[in-house]
Amino acid sequence: MDVNIKDIARISGVGISTVSRVINNKGLVSDATREKVLSVVKEYNYIPNSNARNLKTTQSKNIALMVKGITNPFFSIMIKEIERQVNLRGYPFLIHQVEDGTDEINAAIQLVKEKNLSGIIFMGGTYNHSEEKFKQLTVPFVLTTITTSQEVDPSIFSSVTIDESKEAYKATSYLLSLGHRNIGFLAKSPLLEDTTGSRRLLGYKMALEEHNIPYNSGFVEDCEYSPSSGFNAARRLLNRDRTVTAIFAASDTIAIGAAKAVLTAGLSIPDDISIIGFDGIEMAEYYHPALDTISQPGTEMALSSVGVLFDLITKHSAHQHIVYDAVLLKRGSCKMIKGR
Numbered sequence: 001m002d003v004n005i006k007d008i009a010r011i012s013g014v015g016i017s018t019v020s021r022v023i024n025n026k027g028l029v030s031d032a033t034r035e036k037v038l039s040v041v042k043e044y045n046y047i048p049n050s051n052a053r054n055l056k057t058t059q060s061k062n063i064a065l066m067v068k069g070i071t072n073p074f075f076s077i078m079i080k081e082i083e084r085q086v087n088l089r090g091y092p093f094l095i096h097q098v099e100d101g102t103d104e105i106n107a108a109i110q111l112v113k114e115k116n117l118s119g120i121i122f123m124g125g126t127y128n129h130s131e132e133k134f135k136q137l138t139v140p141f142v143l144t145t146i147t148t149s150q151e152v153d154p155s156i157f158s159s160v161t162i163d164e165s166k167e168a169y170k171a172t173s174y175l176l177s178l179g180h181r182n183i184g185f186l187a188k189s190p191l192l193e194d195t196t197g198s199r200r201l202l203g204y205k206m207a208l209e210e211h212n213i214p215y216n217s218g219f220v221e222d223c224e225y226s227p228s229s230g231f232n233a234a235r236r237l238l239n240r241d242r243t244v245t246a247i248f249a250a251s252d253t254i255a256i257g258a259a260k261a262v263l264t265a266g267l268s269i270p271d272d273i274s275i276i277g278f279d280g281i282e283m284a285e286y287y288h289p290a291l292d293t294i295s296q297p298g299t300e301m302a303l304s305s306v307g308v309l310f311d312l313i314t315k316h317s318a319h320q321h322i323v324y325d326a327v328l329l330k331r332g333s334c335k336m337i338k339g340r
Contacts, residue, residue: 003044012040062117063091063309066108068098068124072225073253074279074298075123078144081302082121089310091118098125105133112139119309122146128194131156140312144305147321149194158312158319160305164196167294167326168203171248171276174292174328176211179337180246180274183208184237185220186230186258187250197222200250200278219244223254230257231264238265245273245337252277252284255291259333274334280327290331297324 005023009016014033021027022037029037040046063086067075079095086093096111098104104125111117120141127149134148134157147159175183185204187197205215218241223233230249237244238261247262249255255277262273269275269289277284280295304322311317 012037061091062115064094064117064120066096066104066122070097073281077298078302081299085306119313126194142305142309158308160301160322162324162326164199165203168200169207171294172204172207175246182243184244184247186233186254225251227257230254231261234258234261247275249277252279252281270335289333291333292331293329295327295329
């Protein structure tokens with residue numbers, strides 16, 4: 001008579017999960033129950049389906065990366081390293097793209113149910129997740145490149161980030177030190193709370209305020225993190241106000257498009273307009289002229305994200321919050337303003 005695990009559970013008078021714990025020798029089971037199950041297994045010559053067991057084990061080891069903004073070239077650097085580090089630890093790796101407008105935590109809660117995950121890394125997205133939402137996640141998780149702006153107990157989540165406002169302040173202060181006063185700012189959703197764009201706009205405003213320069217909303221343009229969107233945003237800015245002498249783009253992809261718009265307008269970089277980007281992607285270094293940027297340590301952030309996640313999975317440490325410094329790279333797309 002061929003029997004399966006359900007039959008063994010029924011005959012033994014226990015649950016399927018109890019039979020599974022006995023067969024796999026994992027979890028707490030009383031000696032009496034263990035003996036009863038093993039007796040039935042022996043009597044019916046039950047041979048566990050190792051393939052099914054291995055499949056379940058494999059599924060339970062999945063690590064998921066939830067990415068919002070997957071086309072961002074800076075993210076591609078991190079994704080490659082995260083995948084490598086997860087695979088080195090022998091875990092299958094899933095990349096799940098989260099569309100704009102979708103709550104990445106809600107998407108993760110659903111994915112946990114579907115894929116039986118062991119851990120999650122969140123990359124990109126917003127900062128408006130509540131403590132209640134975090135508590136709905138039943139597996140270890142790490143936020144990378146983002147954190148939360150709400151009052152959330154730091155002991156219930158982990159993060160690997162840079163200080164967005166501080167680094168944007170650094171970029172703007174650099175332009176101000178070169179004598180620029182009319183500085184354009186290009187970012188995605190800079191006026192929408194709890195976004196990366198709003199964090200970088202805050203740093204931009206802080207630097208202006210420190211130099212007693214009034215904030216001018218006419219110098220701010222909303223655009224996607226792409227060259228084409230950066231091109232259109234810079235063109236709108238220059239058509240509206242030719243007094244702009246510098247542009248701070250909140251990503252290198254925006255900066256590349258903005259640079260094209262400046263050149264298309266018959267202006268020179270950096271003689272007429274200085275441009276600085278953000279991220280430190282390779283493409284910006286080989287643009288002509290090579291673009292100044294705030295370079296994020298993507299590889300190090302990826303390594304830490306995986307390290308923190310597996311520390312949580314193996315219970316080697318509690319939640320951690322790691323903040324990296326970015327570096328100002330001067331490549332020649334910014335210069336002292338004329339007449340300075």
